[in-house]
Amino acid sequence: MIKKGIELLLDFIYPKRCLLCDELYDTDYTGILCDDCRTQKIHYNRIVERKINLHYVDECHGLFLYEEPVSRAIVALKFNNRPDKGKGFGSLMAEYVKRNIPEYKQAVITDVPLGKKRKRERRYNQSSILAKQMAKELGTEFLKNTVIRIRETKAQSTLGSRRRIENIKDCFYVVDPAKVKGRIVIIADDVVTTGSTLNELAKELKKAGAKKVIGIAAATSDVP
Numbered sequence: 054m055i056k057k058g059i060e061l062l063l064d065f066i067y068p069k070r071c072l073l074c075d076e077l078y079d080t081d082y083t084g085i086l087c088d089d090c091r092t093q094k095i096h097y098n099r100i101v102e103r104k105i106n107l108h109y110v111d112e113c114h115g116l117f118l119y120e121e122p123v124s125r126a127i128v129a130l131k132f133n134n135r136p137d138k139g140k141g142f143g144s145l146m147a148e149y150v151k152r153n154i155p156e157y158k159q160a161v162i163t164d165v166p167l168g169k170k171r172k173r174e175r176r177y178n179q180s181s182i183l184a185k186q187m188a189k190e191l192g193t194e195f196l197k198n199t200v201i202r203i204r205e206t207k208a209q210s211t212l213g214s215r216r217r218i219e220n221i222k223d224c225f226y227v228v229d230p231a232k233v234k235g236r237i238v239i240i241a242d243d244v245v246t247t248g249s250t251l252n253e254l255a256k257e258l259k260k261a262g263a264k265k266v267i268g269i270a271a272a273t274s275d276v277p
């Protein structure tokens with residue numbers, strides 16, 4: 054009774070807004086998207102194919118196409134201090150995993166580590182928020198500080214596909230290989246474009262003994 058009262062009060066103070074378009078809405082079955090956004094063609098919801106660099110990634114899945122209004126929500130998550138957007142995408146990603154990746158019950162989940170400088174600028178790692186939310190809803194382990202970024206890199210979005218591979222090369226390090234050895238590892242990321250970052254991280258996880266690496270991204274985008 055008290056819990057219900059608190060929920061009603063919170064709904065009053067913070068009325069629910071759609072993750073993607075920010076419109077106030079009643080609620081759909083997920084409580085995350087408005088009906089308009091749920092029925093738009095921006096849903097991708099399938100295995101990402103033909104990405105340039107996914108040799109070490111066994112499967113890569115994407116939820117949306119990186120276009121309006123998804124792109125705006127992701128930009129808000131990455132650059133405008135909106136970690137709440139990460140929780141919304143993370144919940145949708147968990148919902149997708151439950152339906153499409155049955156191995157998740159044996160898997161562990163990792164983020165894509167950010168360098169210290171970039172993390173300071175953004176205040177948080179957007180991919181950690183996605184990964185933590187997924188882990189919470191799936192009841193799987195989140196690998197905290199198991200992989201780190203050992204050098205700063207330029208933002209991949211500023212580079213073409215060839216330079217993305219060089220930029221990201223050997224920048225990850227698995228601190229605690231015992232955590233991934235023989236395991237299925239799911240990497241949560243915001244956007245997959247060429248797949249270079251995901252592939253580089255998967256390479257290190259495989260070197261550390263991971264049995265299988267599955268990537269899942271909130272959105273998938275073409276190389277600019």
Ligand SMILES: [Zn+2]
Nearest residue numbers: 071074087090
């Ligand atoms: Zn909407």
